Amino acid sequence: MTHTKTILSGIQPSGQLHIGNYFGAMRQHIAMQQSGDAFYFIANYHSLTSVRDADVLRQNTLDVVLDYLALGLDPAQCTLYLQSDLPQTTELAWILGTVTPVSSMEKGVSYKDKIANGLSPNIGLFTYPILQAADILIVHADLVPVGEDQKQNIEIARDLSQRLNHYYGDGLLRQPEESILKSVAVVPGTDGRKMSKSYGNTIPIFARGKELKKRVMSIETDSTPLESPKDPKTCNVFALIRLFAAEEKREEIAAKYREGGYGYGHAKKELLGMMTEYFAPAAERRDELAKDLDYVRDILREGAKKAQERAESVMEPVRSATGLIRTSMQNTNQSLL
Ligand code: ADP
Ligand code: TRP
Numbered sequence: 001m002t003h004t005k006t007i008l009s010g011i012q013p014s015g016q017l018h019i020g021n022y023f024g025a026m027r028q029h030i031a032m033q034q035s036g037d038a039f040y041f042i043a044n045y046h047s048l049t050s051v052r053d054a055d056v057l058r059q060n061t062l063d064v065v066l067d068y069l070a071l072g073l074d075p076a077q078c079t080l081y082l083q084s085d086l087p088q089t090t091e092l093a094w095i096l097g098t099v100t101p102v103s104s105m106e107k108g109v110s111y112k113d114k115i116a117n118g119l120s121p122n123i124g125l126f127t128y129p130i131l132q133a134a135d136i137l138i139v140h141a142d143l144v145p146v147g148e149d150q151k152q153n154i155e156i157a158r159d160l161s162q163r164l165n166h167y168y169g170d171g172l173l174r175q176p177e178e179s180i181l182k183s184v185a186v187v188p189g190t191d192g193r194k195m196s197k198s199y200g201n202t203i204p205i206f207a208r209g210k211e212l213k214k215r216v217m218s219i220e221t222d223s224t225p226l227e228s229p230k231d232p233k234t235c236n237v238f239a240l241i242r243l244f245a246a247e248e249k250r251e252e253i254a255a256k257y258r259e260g261g262y263g264y265g266h267a268k269k270e271l272l273g274m275m276t277e278y279f280a281p282a283a284e285r286r287d288e289l290a291k292d293l294d295y296v297r298d299i300l301r302e303g304a305k306k307a308q309e310r311a312e313s314v315m316e317p318v319r320s321a322t323g324l325i326r327t328s329m330q331n332t333n334q335s336l337l
Helices: 021-033 054-071 088-097 100-107 109-116 128-137 148-168 207-216 236-244 249-257 264-290 293-321
Strands: 006-011 037-043 079-080 141-144 176-179
Touching: 006 021, 006 109, 006 128, 021 054, 021 141, 021 236, 037 054, 037 264, 037 293, 054 079, 054 264, 079 100, 079 293, 088 128, 088 148, 100 148, 109 128, 109 141, 109 148, 128 236, 148 176, 148 293, 207 264, 236 249, 249 264, 264 293
Parallel strands: 006 037, 006 141, 037 079, 141 176
Antiparallel strands: none
16 A cells, blocks of 8 residues: 655744745645645744744734635645644654754754844754754654755754654654755845845735735836836846746736836736736635634644644654653553553
8 A cells, every 4th residue: 555645834923924935835835735645734833933922923823824724725635733732743842852963953054044134042943943853753744845945954854853763763753855845936025135024025925905015016126217128037026927927928028028118117017916816816715714713713623633643643652662651641561650
């Protein structure tokens, strides 16, 4: 019998999700839900490394759930849950920490990036890859679809899985593979740098009306006069148009750029229209879901139940192999208690 692959990925609820997150990660997560046993979770323990306001964290968590469901994550095809509903994750993270060399965290590039971007250097941020490894290993994930920036963290998860198995027994944890999402290059933000919450240059997926218009109009462009020919390849507006336009439309706009007489303002209006149309059905679904939070809660409860079952089946042998006694549980394989 061929084994159905377990797919796992997570997203942090540390701000409004933007079109970089959508094209770089979420769209592929949604597409992959049919390709295996898919587990997707909202990484709220991780967000504690950067969000210090409980109301904000709760609101962001709900927003990410609504965004994902509205965009097409189907609870009948995948398991959607909150990381905080799976405390086995932090339990495993502790155990993994005891086999993690300090030097492996010291080499962490995302820690350095985050510090360079002004986050406070707390231990949670430093050991973030251990918690991420636990997320992956606690469900016996085979495939972890993530952006290029997460590659090192998946390698750390593989390494920690091997280390734990080496000390305590083969097969306790599985070896995950990363599946780097290459379908889209980095989506640029309004200032031309990588679109990122930490740069304040995002266009949120569900921004609407005035807010959306303000963000799109703020995209930085060069000062080529309206009548002059322009190069679509170097334009931030065109880089975003590419994501939404079908090939024919894309070529048509590129030709207008090259001809001249087509200003960046025109291109921005075109982008605004495309984006609104592209996300309109999802925006409608999101409004409906937001009116039925009982339904959303049920989905998360169901997801938590399924994820917990899996996590317990992975965790129990780990507790036993490491010698951790839980008096509330029937312990096999031990004569002391
Ligand atoms: P942010 O940089 O806004 O904090 P995250 O680091 O939380 O975003 O990213 C969540 C996911 O979205 C990751 O898998 C990441 O690869 C993807 N992602 C984020 N920003 C972009 C972008 N500008 N282009 C492509 N993918 C992105
Ligand atoms: N670190 C990921 C990010 O910032 C989020 C994440 C947490 C994750 N745990 C994970 C992704 C486990 C994949 C698997 O985007």
